Amino acid sequence: MQIREYLKEHTLLFDGAFGTYYTKQFRPEKEESFFPEYVNVSRPDRVKAIHRKYLSAGAHAIKTNTFGAYPGILMKDAGETKKLITAGFSLAEEALLNHLSKDVKNRPETTGEFARRAGQERSAEASGEEDYFIFADLGPAPGEEEKERILAYQMAIDSFLETGARYFLFETLPEEKTVLEAIRYLKDQCPGAYTISSFAVMPDGFSSEGCNYRDMLAAAAGESAVDAVGLNCMSSVWHMDHLIRQIPDPGKPLLLMPNAGYPVVRGYRTVFEGNADYFARILARDAGQGVAMVGGCCGTTPDHIRLLADRLRENPVRHQGGQGPVFKEPDPALGQDHGKRSDQHLYAATGSDGNSSDKGSRDSGLSDRGLSVSKDQDAFYQKLMSGRKVVAVELDSPRGCDITRFMEAAENLKEAGADIITIADNPIAKARMDSSIVAGIIRRQVGLDALPHMTCRDRNLNATKSLLLGNYAQGIRNVLVITGDPIPSARRDEVKVVYQFNSRKLMAYMKALGQEEGTFPSPMHIFGALNVNARNFEIELDRAREKVQAGAVGFLTQPALTTEAIANICRASETLRAENSRIRLLGGIIPVISERNGRFMQSEISGIDVPDALIERYVGKDRADCEEIAVDSSLELAKTMEDAVDGYYLVTPFMRDYLIRRIMERLPGR
Template identity: 40%
Template sequence: MNIKELPLIFDGAMGTYYASIKENPLSKCELANIYDRNTILNIHKEYIEAGCKAIKTNTFGANKISLESDFNGVKDVIVKGYEIASEATKGTDVLVFADIGPIPFLETLDLWEAYKEIVDLFLELGATHFIFETFSSDEYLPEISKYIKEKNPKAYILMELAVSPEGFTRIGISGEKFIEKVSNISSIDACGFNCFSGPYHLLKYIKTLNIKNKTISVMPNSGYPTVINNRTFFNNTKEYFARQMLEIAKQGVAIIGGCCGTTPEFIRETVANIEGLSPNEIVPSIKIEKIKFEKLIVENSLLEKIKLGKKIIAVELDPPMDTGIDFFMNSAKSLKEQGVDAITIADCPVARVRVDSSLLACKLKRELDITTVPHMTCRDRNINATKALLLGLSIEGVNNVLVVTGDPVPTAERDEVKAMFSFNSAILANYITNLNETTFSSPFNICGALNVNAINFSSQLEHAKKKIENGVTMFLTQPILSKQAVDNLKQARRELPAKILGGIIPIVSHRNACFMNNEISGITVSDEITELYNGISKEEATILAIKISTDIAREIYDYVDGYYLITPFKRIDIISEIIKSIGNIGNS
């Protein structure tokens, strides 16, 4: 089989088809390579008999994390899977592609070494064709493709992302940018999309891309899934699927196949439809210019004030835990009257449920005309919910957002409350940047967090630089309460091409200092400051809090573009006095 014959038709789903034909299927279909060999062999043969010219080994989830096994167990699954696929294709011109899926992230696992381990085994088995499918980003894909080609220059490598109908992966990576990037990498022979979306939506999406002179693959689900009694079903018909795949092929897509919900009959119908396709009918898709929406010229007051040389002041108010909103609103109004430039609102800090930060930001903007910076964590919502929230913020005229990964859910609650964490702050920033270019009429100013108290601050700086690459233009630092934090801030000022707001939190008591130092992640209170609070009264502590905060503000004045004041225990009185003192720093 010549890989360049167009279109090359792959098989369909293994996992969903296996589950549908077995009365008691194994929870991980890859294990069937060992415990149900004949079923997997017969599935391969069914797809080949249906007319496909390439099959994938039943090894998509063959990795230590997905199989919950050591590599000996993974090796057994891969070896058996490759042997079964090779036996199924014996005597035919059907190609066998070593199928490798994304390895779930685990902090203790070196993903690069894990992928190499799997690739090396396939190469030892004689694999010459590889498919990396259903990825959410291209992380490690260019490097692993280069590694394979160094081992076997004749290897053929296909890489696919799983994108939504809007063209983004579950962590917000743009499919269009993926195609643009990897199609220019010499070690990657073909790229495209699989899973997540049905054929209609991927056809519609392909029409928006420029795929001329590119080898593109499309392997959609049979359609959108339906969940009944905790089982997933796909209700689209093979005739509908095949018609859409024919239209996809006409766009110049060189490699087609099926993913979840597709069966040998879907592939048979697709083969029958495409057999009569004339080369003259194939017109490679050239990107259709999207309807241009009117960009509104909306001034970002924070950025404008900084451009004019003002040291801006942003004050953080914690949202209430219930519907009692009076203190929050009255405090915000008072702060505005004192000349505060923005109110920042935490997004369920310390993973405790509070009123939604974005809704409060809209309320402040609408009722008090206050500039707001709602925090947006990656902990509690997926990429769709995040986009929906951003659209609402944009409509309400809120055009600043602070993206943070978010605190983990407390251990005791993890059985009841599940964190999302499907993306991190750098990825979220990149997603918002893409939406700024394509969707929002008024772009967001994307802020990020900078931990100047990090023990390994060089690593924190590298992470900050990655955030900047992804669209972050302003950093709000963790509270500065030590000499080391000041030194780290100075280093950040030298190295980061972004605006910086220095974090200041007034300490209200000795107990408060000890608590923050031991219980709050990202805050370090120096021993010298902590000792100053030992044995003093509440009134004395208040005066000391204002003095220390003002002294810190004065010390960091030349290294920041403004201040980020964090309100402790609703002590607006202290914050107000600090604001007055800070206002005099530039004049002293």
């Protein structure tokens, strides 16, 4: 029986976790624990034993032990990785043959190449028997660039097709674009292959790349090469059940493989201690309401699958082949939160736009949540969009705990007419007071809009979301998103640096958060950096376009001190505005305050070009003369960019806010 026919009659039960169960059973060496794909060659008996345990527990679909079988991840070349894939598929076949041999008379049909090699003949008597399926299992492909990840997928796919694999599970995916390209490649090579695209999201519905699960599932379900979609890993069964009840029917079979609860640390080991019976009860209920495929991810064991298999046998479900989910009465043992009336649907009701039909009712309760939104909290953006020239002034966050001088400067700049204060996020990776905390202090004590810089360095998704929620609560409505400088290190891993995503991915995550019902009652505006001093400005423009697609509403440019930089500002203004009339551009200006300061920036500060002719103007001058030159040269630059920008972004040197106030008094267009 083919899998499509099988799913019309049955819920397909997958196995549980391999890696965490292997670690629990055998306490392996560190290398095997991190890369269990190695044991396909070094410990084949253990691999087969785990497959057999899941089959004996009742699984009818098993995954090959090849989640990370890509060159690079395993520190192996393509040839060695191919051996691991070939061995992994063969071990799954051998385990299944061994399981079926216990009842030779009733052995069902298996996958194509496997059936041929096993010499099986399908009999009329066996035509009603349930089938078993071996899925080629592939996790996210490695690589910084999309083309690298696609190539890794293609190499793994080719290796699997040579083994005879025809069922493919692409799992634990953080985004959809790359895997959909890989699946299209697979279907070109093997049109009859069956493919599942399964995404991993946290309980709030966002992946490690900041992608919303609704968007990923919709994109995958809309791809003709994808046969089924699903969710696996990162979330428990309770949260995964909750997530699928917030989406419209994907129109394709749905797979659910939750974790066994959430991990805890015991000594030096990470373990899962979720209740297996609770896991089985909820998943069986979901199967009864139309989920076509169920199984387990991290922390699940044969016990979880055995309990789930028992419950599925107690309540067999005939899936109606695209005619909608089947609904069953709730299990009282699941508790009030899980009790669903029989007339409730598994999927959310949708309007014509595909959004949840209760969106309006959710948005209407803002006052009940204690959130107040006033126009003055977004005065900067309103002025920016009105067409009036704005002035953003950057102040360096305090080095220590004393904020007295910083706050004096902020007060002075507000009186001089600054529209917003920007605060850098540990520039050149040198620790200062947190930019978001400082922004909140400015908002409360000075009553002026603040724009904290937010880097991608050293924050994961949870930390980023927490910070954004805190910023919103403090009245912060604008954020400048940048990748951030790496931390210098004399030795490898002396200071660990985390970059979970780049600025474009962080912007896309923030945009998706803003679209999630109830996260931000009013918009959080995302600004990006534009390096007008880049050697290849065409690449920088392409990145700017990607940032606009990711959610950027405007750009603050790097300080422009050369004619080339001014020309690039004009070009960016013309290009980006032609493509999106709502994009706004603030031209960057930093006063050079001395010959020494100019030569330092010229030699050591990345992204700033200081022309020799400007530096020569400072030679032999005292401080007062140098400051006059700094004001005059800054105003000259502002005049050259006036028609191309929507405002100015002034960077304060060494907390000399009085210089900035002098420049602000004479800025053109103000």
